[in-house]
Amino acid sequence: MKASFQTVAEQIQSLEADGVIADHHTAEILHRIGEYVIVDRYGAFFLAPLASKKTGLRIFEPYTTFQDIYHLYLFDRALRQLMFEFFAIAEASLKSVSCYQFCRMSRTRHDAYLDESYYNPLESSVHVERLIEDFRAILGHHSRKNQPAKDYIRQYRSAHGDVPLRVIMPALTLGQTFKFYCFQNESVRNSIAREFAELYRQSYGSHLRLSPRRLRLAFDHIKDFRNICAHGEQLYCARISPSRDVTISRAFSDLKLVLSKHDFSRLQDHFADLLYQAASQFDRPHFAKLLISMGFHRYDPRRKA
Structure with missing residues (x-):
């Protein structure tokens, strides 16, 4: 269980312990926006469900980066x-x-x-x-x-x-x-x-x-x-x-x-532009998961009304 208060440095250490790869932008983003807004709300998208359920801990998928989570926050x-x-x-x-x-x-x-x-x-x-x-x-x-x-x-x-x-x-x-x-x-x-x-x-x-x-x-x-x-x-x-x-x-x-x-x-x-950008930021499985989360099993942005 996390402490009631953690410094940003401690937050980054906790993320890395959970399997998230931080970078030199992570501290500034956490200072400006906050861990709860980004990680607690959007990190679940990248959790390894079986490992997290088995251990009762927050275990992220291998190679998950903080930028992955931040990009999902920006997309939303x-x-x-x-x-x-x-x-x-x-x-x-x-x-x-x-x-x-x-x-x-x-x-x-x-x-x-x-x-x-x-x-x-x-x-x-x-x-x-x-x-x-x-x-x-x-x-x-x-x-x-x-x-x-x-x-x-x-x-x-x-x-x-x-x-x-x-x-x-x-x-x-x-x-x-x-x-x-x-x-x-x-x-x-x-x-x-x-x-x-x-x-x-x-x-x-x-x-x-x-x-x-x-x-x-x-x-x-x-x-x-x-x-x-x-x-x-x-x-x-x-x-x-x-x-x-x-x-x-x-x-x-x-x-x-x-x-x-x-x-x-x-x-x-405009929605097509968002999807094109997201497709360049997420790998294919995560992009497909994003579409399904929005209710689109497939979406052709070129198809006009």
């Missing part, structure tokens, strides 16, 4: 940064389409989003009430949360009075936007799904059958993976959904439903 960090960009584009689309369709259905009232009667009556009233409380907090009207409204919201209210949904929509988190979509009446959710299907047709030139349920699943995955990116957690090996069987590979098929063809092609290109 770059993957998070890449995916976060396109999750944000998808989030913006959900906000825009959901807001448009809800307001189209309730055009006679600027503040309909604050009225529980405009939501699905089959949805839990407690859930809807909490969402409306979030809206009131964004407006600066929630006494308990004591959250001041953003400047652009206060300025709009000062100039125009009631604040319509389109003004507060940018202030919503993806989680709040996802709940807003899920709590809509069936007619609104159908309209939202149809608009995304029409956007897909316009961009890709082909028809898409997109149900509200499929759209909900897509954004449920996008939301969860986006949170992993935002909190700096491991993305390449992440598993989400109640059954823990959804990998980051699924996010690509989800994103294709809601991104333009141009944006999805950009995502594929």
Whole structure:
């Protein structure tokens, strides 16, 4: 069992005792990033499973270098940064389409989003009430949360009075936007799904059958993976959904439903660049293991949407 505190020199000695080959960059990297972030989180990829299980110790595969572990850390960090960009584009689309369709259905009232009667009556009233409380907090009207409204919201209210949904929509988190979509009446959710299907047709030139349920699943995955990116957690090996069987590979098929063809092609290109770099840094077995960890048993980055 490791001591509660080790100097960087002691950390390197411990790594070398476990079979990791350090170099003259190791100390600086450990100082800047930390052993826990790099080795404890990414070293497991290079452990010898049988030897580690048999001894109960951390035993690395023969010839594992610290740079191997560091490269996996860098790959995952770059993957998070890449995916976060396109999750944000998808989030913006959900906000825009959901807001448009809800307001189209309730055009006679600027503040309909604050009225529980405009939501699905089959949805839990407690859930809807909490969402409306979030809206009131964004407006600066929630006494308990004591959250001041953003400047652009206060300025709009000062100039125009009631604040319509389109003004507060940018202030919503993806989680709040996802709940807003899920709590809509069936007619609104159908309209939202149809608009995304029409956007897909316009961009890709082909028809898409997109149900509200499929759209909900897509954004449920996008939301969860986006949170992993935002909190700096491991993305390449992440598993989400109640059954823990959804990998980051699924996010690509989800994103294709809601991104333009141009944006999805950009995502594929940047992801291909990451894979090409990883292929040059890892041997073939480890690169194959990396692909499988992400849910790709094979991946052809040249194949376009």
